[in-house]
Amino acid sequence: MSKTADSSATGNYRVNHLARGRTLRGLGLATCLALLLGLPLLVNEYQQFVVNTMVIYALIAVGFNVVLGYLGQLAFANAAFFGVGAYATGLTMVHLALPLPLALLAAGAAGTVAGIAVALPALRVQGHYLAIFTLAFGELMRWVYVHADAVTFGPSGFNVPRPAALGLLGSPERGKYYLFLAVAIIAIGATVRLLRSRFGRAFVAVRNNERAAASLGVSVARAKIIAFGWSGFLVGVAGGLYALLNGRVTPDSFGLAQLLLNFAIVMIGGLGSVLGSILGAILLTGAPELLRNFAGIEEIVFSLLLIGVLFFMPKGIGGLIAARIPALREPLHRE
Amino acid sequence: MRRTTAIVLGALSFAVQSTGCVNAQETTSSPPIKIGMFAPLTGSAAFAAKVAYGASSVYKDINDHGGINGRKLELVLEDDACDPNKGIAAVKKLTAQDRVFLIHGGWCSNVVLAIKPEIERDNTLPYVVLGAASASISTPVTANIFQPVATTQAVANTMVDFALSRPDVKKVAIISHSDEWGKSHLQPAIDALKAHGLTPVETVYFERGSTDATSQTLKLRAAKPDAVLAVLYPAELAIYLRDAYKYGVRVPTIGTQGASIEDTERRIGIPDAVRDLYIFYPLSQTISSDQFKPWAEIFKKYYPAEPIDTITFIGVGGALAIADVIKRLGPDVTRERFLSEMNKLTNFDSGVQASTMSFSPLDHAGIKSGNMIHLVDGVPTIVSKLSTPKP
Amino acid sequence: MLAQLAISGIVVGSVYALVALGMTILFRATSIVNFGHGEFFMLGAFAIYVLKQGFGWSYPVAIAIAFGLLFLVGVLVERVLIRPLGSAPFLSFAMMTVAFSFLFKGLTRFFYGRDVSMLPPLLNGEPLDFGSVVLFPQDFLVIAGAGATMTIFFLFFEYTQVGKIVQAASQAPRGAALVGINVPAFHSAMWGVAALTGAVAALLIAPSTLVYPDMGGQMLVHAFAAMTLGGFGSLGGAVLGGLSLGIIENLMGGYVSSSLVEISAYLVIMLVLLVRPQGVFGEWRTSRV
Incomplete structure (x- = not known):
């Protein structure tokens, strides 16, 4: 509320400022896009694989941030959404021979269903109750993968068919890269639009004060269902891409270690920052590869x-950028 | 920022490629043979890092004795953290960036099965499994994948044959983990029993990290088995044996490889609880035997801080086989010749493994059986038959 | 079979109860839900292991020092990691506990992850047969140890002056500060006590399992299930919840399927939170977020 008052007071300045910011941002985006499209020419297959992993984690981080950073709900079901998506893509390709685009949509759909399934208890319980509930939900999903052998191929997982179309660009990793990039840009772009819409404002209102939001006419239930559903969709699609990236889906990929990685990316990237999430993903999936020779200290x-982020920059990388580069400030950034 | 990343990555790839060139130019006189290795050096399976250290000790020892046909071996060891994604990254690094001659690696079957399509695609690259046991790694056969360790199939067959080596054993029950490792033993064991016209009288799951096996043990007891196959990790094996003793399930227990029989006894603290325990054993002799002393010294030399254990030796047989095949290639070391020589390896005796190793173009599971180990008067002893019940 | 399943369930359940009680005490005192509590249990086991097996000290000495160490660890966690967060939102505290849980796990893995670490049994001895129920001497020790620890807590909170002050300080920190209670020191002490209960639980369980860096995760989930079942924040509920969970697991394994033992705790958490979030035994307590 204070925000509206603030912007009307300095309206003119804001408009100019925003316009300039938009041009700058447009230019920046175009440069980034050109570089991203040309990237495969600079890297070998291994590096391309690592970059592909980064793209997937950027999508995961943005998806997780919707719930954690914008809606402000401590939900630990992210690894579960990821797994559901990976299984949906892999299994529909194996059992139903679905073509890739449909299999990816299946991942999104499965992720959305899982997201909404978690949103329903979130209407009733909050805080640590929700955290514990979602933790249990994630482990339950893993149990299902292990024990529903007939469908999920049990604990050893299964190989995902490799669509021939991905090999058309020379190496399959390169084909995957352009696919992942396209999916990630569309999905993240849509997320940015959603967050700027009234739905996004409703998420933030719920985060700031659920009761106040409700008294101002925001439907808390609807905000939660949409946020969880969308988060599940994004992370589910990321899971589908992950199935494709590795060519294999196994239950162990979606456990607590995965959750920690997702969590660390979002926190270090910054709660409520899309750009921060992307940077966090690049940093935290890239660093372990650069530090390969220091194996054993990843958890540490x-x-x-x-811990450092919690102490010294609670807004993460996103907050740092917003403070330094006003053009990159995100409208709904956590204040 | 994406720009920065792109620049960093670009610079990185350039740097890597240029150093690659330097290496190639420097060493044209007698280039080392690059061997890539990957194993879980971190993560929940980090205990298996010693499998990689055991095998790399063999290569280091060879280098200290002048290499193979005058050529040194260069080892590149990568971590897979027992995670398929990290394993694929490790293999891609070894092939695309380090350009190794062959890969000798993999402890976690999950990871090896994930990289299998990768290896199949690059069908000139020789890949020798370090320790992963899943039978589906080498069956059906892939031209460039060799498995020089006892597969889960071999372990399960050995366990079942051993259990049935006493004619009065008719009813066999199974207690198993339900994870990948557990189930990859469980199914071959059920199949092996079927081949003898038997079905398990009871199959129960006991999860990793559990602290009590009461409900599982009572179910087993109700089925009145003559022998129990225990597909359990060391901690859970001890818990099960303690509860089996407690609830009076006093029948032979046949365990998979992994657990040390002395540690198991010490942990339970009741000698009688392990009196009827037999554990699959992949080595030719116990590691405290004279035959293994020279090996122990070699490991201590290169990895003084690492504890020596049965699994330290799991990858040694494969390393010795690789070295032997490279030696036979003489000066003309090519991947094609390596693969064809590997296929000709017959009854190779590493001296370390419980049985000899043979490959053929149609069969890349090199080891077909193992030993069983049992405590005789408190001393771990290799035995060939289930002993008759004591009064 | 029913009697045996129930009694064995109580043995295991008493350890769950103890860990849940430690978490509940901390939650009541500081309204922090400690996602790193499993790692106190793990560190307790490692402390005993290192002192007993590494330094070769006798069990009583190793146990006493390990308990002291864990109390210190708890105090240090509060002092170094929690207190500087000040009045940060609930999310930050939860994150911090997640962060230090992985830090402890990573550190122990770094130093001991490649060893197979085990403790000798506390009590050897043949099983004792009571007709339809068989128990090890160790089982009695577990029940007695957990029972004694829990009794001490109850007596402390209900009947001693300090205990009453502690309760006052957790219910109304500002009021307690006004009447001269050193609330920060009290919070430190409660973290210490929480870590200490982890060590006690580790002492009772670890000799019959292995000591390994990942051992805390399962225990954390069981403690959550016990607390949820008994009503979050209720001391008595945590104990009843823990015991019930042990029995539920055994009955599931004995009468339904052994593959369900593993997820009993998860199912309990989800069912209770969906159907009766205040817990089966508890009254509804809103969290002070």
């Missing part, structure tokens, strides 16, 4: 980074 480094 991630947890120390998390």
